[in-house]
Amino acid sequence: MDGIRVGKRVIGAQSPVTVGWENIPSVQGGPVRRFIFTWFQPTMLFTLITFWYYAPNSIAKASIAIWVGFGLNTLLLGLEWVNPRYASWQLTWKELATDLFYVGLAYTLLHVVGYYIGSDAVADAIQRHFHRDKVMWFTGLPILAQAFLIVLIFEFGQYWMHRGMHNWYPLWLPHSVHHYITQLNINKGAVGNPVELFLIGLGIGGFYDFLPRAAVIAGAIKLATGTYQHINVRFNSPRWWRFLFTTTEHHSLHHSQDYEATRSNYAGSFIFIDRIFGTCVDGEAELLGMEGGRRMSIREQMTFPLTEGWKALKERFGRPSAVPAQ
């Protein structure tokens, strides 16, 4: 394959990809269908922000936000059923059960671990040790500005962590298993090694004092933008949306079997961060995964970083094996 030149790089030399919005197919059908799949994403974002901005204090809590997220995910699973992007990405019972296992781990065990040793706990400990207050003046900003700042701070950190995972072997080890997925479905974002999920969730937001409502709105912004990274639905996203936010197209390219394509589109929600740092490629791919599309079991997802890390250490620091005299 010749690949396509994008800036100084050649994308798609190892696996087929499509580059350029003009080459990506749009949603077909009647005017109602096209309207729905054009305006669904902006409408959900605006609705969620408005809901959380005006909800009574008794409702504006993380526990309610989890149920809202569950409801949206269920709706999107239904959308995958009626308007799938690719037949090869359609969800089977086994894939749904596997995906939900990872989602369940994230909401339960990982959440407990994160509470005790996650970035917020570390930020708390550092502040108590150095007798510093949080940066207090943020609570005086407009709530929407606080929410945007929370997302921006987190996204910026997540972009560089993700980029580091693709460039530094010790970070690539826990992240590599996530790239064995061969489909993008709504819950596939959770598929991966728990160490990676923990690392990618770290952020420095804990050093700032934000209103709880702003944190909930920030979560809603993340939900209404970043959810579409892993989804088997085709949208006619408006031009401004795909300029600012990561779309399924962007993320499918990142998960492509083409090596150079995986070194693009690192941001979870704000693709404009990739545009700023020159790692954005507008395009899409259907063939995803690693090693020609080999599926990785749950057991191997958990152990692969350790086994591969051990092999790498042995190669680097182990005793050289005897070589017969020539």
Next chain:
Amino acid sequence: MWLCADRQFPAAEALVSQLHREQFSRVEDNPVNIRVIDWIWHIRGRLALAPGHTGNEAFDRLDPLFRQAGTSHERTDDALSFMKKDSAAQDKMSVFDRGAFRIESEVTGPVLHYHLTSRALLFCFLAPLLFISIAQFTVVTNKWDKAHHESHEKPVIAPMHPIDRALGAPVPDTPEADGSGAEGDAKRPSPTPAYVFAGIFAALYVAGRILEHRLVKALFRKRLLAV
């Protein structure tokens, strides 16, 4: 005997033969009758073939199902066994790890008997226990955290911004100083998600056990009886 081994299974012949014997061993041969519980992850069924169809013809029609990545199979005139490892998500039989087929002549005509096993179904059956354990772990750690929690100074909340006041946003509540109160409890991980996922997996198992048998039977019927 025909053997088709995927490149990942160069030595599958002996293993697949053993599998065929295990799958169709008689109940009275087993010292411990696990058939009382093995229905949890074993699927057995039968399908009448079209009149006049031989075993070879039937297996020729099913053959493409076993030529998938990660699949090896062994075949005789009236029996076929297969094994799958890391089968692709797009594989129509990916939920099954191993299985065996046998063609028998009955009064009504030739009948295909199949016996398939699925570790995915077994793990889905056991998953609620895992999540209930995680819920109990969460309860225990929360009790420990409550006993060791330090109180913090009461944080100062700045006045509401004029833009938020103009737009009619609700006034924020004053947070409590002592994290062991209601707010502290709200921040601690809750065991509720673990119970919810236990329920989800219980429902998922019931749906999967019924659905996967129907789907695979429909798949075999479509291939065997197609004109």
